[in-house]
Amino acid sequence: xxxxxxxxxxxxxxxxxxxxxxxxxxxxxxxxxxxxxxxxxxxxxxxxxxxxxxxxxxxxxxxxxxxxxxxxxxxxxxxxxxxxxxxxxxxxxxxxxxxxxxxxxxxxxxxxxxxxxxxxxxxxxxxxxxxxxxxxxxxxxxxxxxxxxxxxxxxxxxxxxxxxxxxxxxxxxxxxxxxxxxxxxxxxxxxxxxxxxxxxxxxxxxxxxxxxxxxxxxxxxxxxxxxxxxxxxxxxxxxxxxxxxxxxxxxxxxxxxxxxxxxxxxxxxxxxxxxxxxxxxxxxxxxxxxxxxxxxxxxxxxxxxxxxxxxxxxxxxxxxxxxxxxxxxxxxxxxxxxxxxxxxxxxxxxxxxxxxxxxxxxxxxxxxxxxxxxxxxxxxxxxxxxxxxxxxxxxxxxxxxxxxxxxxxxxxxxx
Ligand code: ZN
Numbered sequence: 001x002x003x004x005x006x007x008x009x010x011x012x013x014x015x016x017x018x019x020x021x022x023x024x025x026x027x028x029x030x031x032x033x034x035x036x037x038x039x040x041x042x043x044x045x046x047x048x049x050x051x052x053x054x055x056x057x058x059x060x061x062x063x064x065x066x067x068x069x070x071x072x073x074x075x076x077x078x079x080x081x082x083x084x085x086x087x088x089x090x091x092x093x094x095x096x097x098x099x100x101x102x103x104x105x106x107x108x109x110x111x112x113x114x115x116x117x118x119x120x121x122x123x124x125x126x127x128x129x130x131x132x133x134x135x136x137x138x139x140x141x142x143x144x145x146x147x148x149x150x151x152x153x154x155x156x157x158x159x160x161x162x163x164x165x166x167x168x169x170x171x172x173x174x175x176x177x178x179x180x181x182x183x184x185x186x187x188x189x190x191x192x193x194x195x196x197x198x199x200x201x202x203x204x205x206x207x208x209x210x211x212x213x214x215x216x217x218x219x220x221x222x223x224x225x226x227x228x229x230x231x232x233x234x235x236x237x238x239x240x241x242x243x244x245x246x247x248x249x250x251x252x253x254x255x256x257x258x259x260x261x262x263x264x265x266x267x268x269x270x271x272x273x274x275x276x277x278x279x280x281x282x283x284x285x286x287x288x289x290x291x292x293x294x295x296x297x298x299x300x301x302x303x304x305x306x307x308x309x310x311x312x313x314x315x316x317x318x319x320x321x322x323x324x325x326x327x328x329x330x331x332x333x334x335x336x337x338x339x340x341x342x343x344x345x346x347x348x349x350x351x352x353x354x355x356x357x358x359x360x361x362x363x364x365x366x367x368x369x370x371x372x373x374x375x376x377x378x379x380x381x382x383x384x385x386x387x388x389x390x391x392x393x394x395x396x397x398x399x400x401x402x403x404x405x406x407x408x409x410x411x412x413x414x415x
Pocket of ligand 1: 142
């Protein structure tokens with residue numbers, strides 16, 4: 001194993017040095033991966049999760065899995081007959097990771113025996129992908145694959161905003177959040193009626209959540225939103241507003257630099273105010289983001305600007321900076337595959353562990369063990385390792401999901 005010594009031993013540091021924490025990196029070897037698959041990865045639970053019961057059904061046998069091989073090759077359309085077959089094949093192939101796809105009318109491995117028209121996906125979990133890469137234009141603390149305590153707050157807030165919306169607005173009960181192993185999280189939703197959503201329904205679902213729509217609105221942002229705001233927008237604002245000063249103005253210091261002045265005033269619709277602000281800050285190059293934020297309100301009043309509502313502008317600015325940025329393509333397409341829970345991130349060696357955000361905030365620096373840590377704790381028994389908590393949480397979740405599915409099937413029979 002390659003060890004990144006810098007990353008070790010700082011996880012328990014106090015608040016003063018908290019921002020120095022980085023993700024643990026301990027790249028696994030091929031031998032590590034095989035050992036992990038043979039002894040630790042909970043294949044039977046993954047099987048039950050995707051199968052929705054204990055006896056193999058087409059929800060599992062007709063399910064597509066993709067392998068990412070050690071040489072980088074990507075192989076789609078694998079399928080397995082049961083939990084034992086699943087484990088046997090994964091251990092044999094020893095991929096760097098495997099991904100979960102949709103359920104098809106036939107076993108995906110036999111797709112060549114039928115016409116292409118028959119290989120249309122029938123069902124799949126609804127998934128969400130939130131990744132710090134999509135925050136690169138607004139985070140100032142890290143770039144690329146790096147993350148720290150400061151920018152992980154974007155993810156924590158995103159989970160808060162999205163989780164309540166999926167639960168309250170869509171009534172989804174069966175959902176599990178999973179760390180992606182480096183700089184993001186996935187959410188898998190398995191309620192029976194959401195699994196059968198067609199692409200149009202998936203698009204509507206994700207468009208409801210994706211209010212920033214960064215890809216099409218880009219730098220123009222969401223300013224001038226229709227009022228009154230949608231209840232989901234108001235609720236999101238309630239969650240996000242108390243973090244704006246700390247996260248954006250203080251920690252990120254998004255507009256601290258002189259170069260950022262133009263960016264900050266870009267969304268102000270009043271030219272007179274815009275120019276007055278730029279002139280003021282030109283003379284004060286040391287002005288912090290917090291001071292600039294206050295200047296905007298003060299000059300707005302001083303100049304008696306009538307052309308726009310400053311309170312609404314502030315709200316929209318908070319949304320623009322802190323509202324979740326979603327990788328919508330992952331959610332939209334039914335045949336899109338996503339890395340399975342409990343896979344290992346090949347670049348960091350971190351296990352992609354499930355977590356429950358309603359219990360506590362997920363800490364990527366401490367809550368996701370690396371293979372190295374697990375093997376050090378115990379060579380073969382997951383119960384004796386840090387993995388125990390996540391496996392037990394997942395087992396409990398899968399049990400609940402099976403109960404919901406069974407209940408739903410009973411209800412269907414009664415009609
Ligand atoms: Zn950071």
